[in-house]
């Protein structure tokens with residue numbers, strides 16, 4: 001009787017696991033037998049890329065965010081435009097801004113050489129993102145795998161579903177909620193801006209017109225971002241001190257009213273996220289732990305699995 005009860009409890013436990021997790025189909029061991037060296041290959045590719053240019057870790061992180069927010073983490077952002085195909089790369093949030101495609105292509109080439117037609121571009125992007133964060137000193141996490149690649153992309157969804165830098169807190173919260181992420185996760189994931197750069201055209205209005213900004217910071221940023229509309233592509237770090245070091249300085253900047261984007265400062269402007277921003281500004285360990293968990297959740301957005309989608313041979317082109 002005891003063993004029958006045990007069996008029953010065990011079975012219900014496993015069926016509960018299978019049903020309670022929306023994304024039980026993703027699994028960190030997905031390629032354990034079909035591509036055992038995958039994690040090493042991706043890590044080596046990212047190590048080389050970050051050694052060449054530290055910023056690439058940031059660029060790949062953003063690529064993953066922009067992929068996952070548009071019809072899920074399906075590598076749709078990697079599909080190149082052609083005469084007969086319009087994808088996401090020329091949508092407003094990506095055009096002349098999304099970068100790192102060549103790094104994913106190079107890693108894909110190495111992965112294909114080791115295990116051909118097996119590993120999706122969506123999974124390579126998820127792993128490369130984690131490795132980039134780790135290489136810049138951030139937290140690590142286990143990446144669930146088994147995503148497949150889309151055959152399509154949507155420029156209009158990329159234009160409407162990726163938040164823009166002039167968004168207010170209500171809009172940001174709503175756009176994250178539409179992807180199953182709560183306001184807390186908005187604040188945590190925005191911490192990705194601890195690394196990387198932004199172009200003047202994305203923060204000009206903030207440094208000339210916003211009032212919730214440190215005066216010295218505004219003066220400094222104005223020097224390389226003219227009010228007259230020139231210098232749109234001039235770059236500034238999203239995090240004032242350490243734009244190639246993944247740490248909690250982003251939150252310290254927000255508390256000091258030195259957020260670069262209007263959307264950044266919205267997280268600390270007298271609203272619901274102030275307390276969490278303060279917490280992370282003094283507690284890097286809490287930020288690291290929460291960021292890692294939120295990245296897994298970001299990576300779980302609507303993956304294609306099973307026989308849906310395909311394993312692209314070339315990340316830029318449907319098979």
Ligand code: HEM
Pocket residue numbers: 055057058059060061062065096097098099163164165166167172186189190192193195196197198199200202238261263
């Ligand atoms: C909350 C809403 C967000 C808005 C409005 C936003 C907006 C932006 C903008 C405008 C840029 C600069 C692009 C350029 O000038 O070329 C940028 C850069 C970046 N974003 Fe976000 N972002 C958001 C959330 C996120 C999230 C959730 C992540 C990752 C978890 C992320 C990661 C990055 C990174 C790493 C960069 C720097 C990329 C590079 O240097 O190449 N962002 N973001």
Ligand SMILES: *[C@@H]1O[C@H](CO)[C@@H](O)[C@H](O)[C@H]1NC(C)=O
Pocket residue numbers: 204205206208209227
């Ligand atoms: C400041 O705001 C005004 C009114 O919205 C706008 O016309 C102007 O272009 C803004 N200035 C800058 C430098 O963005």
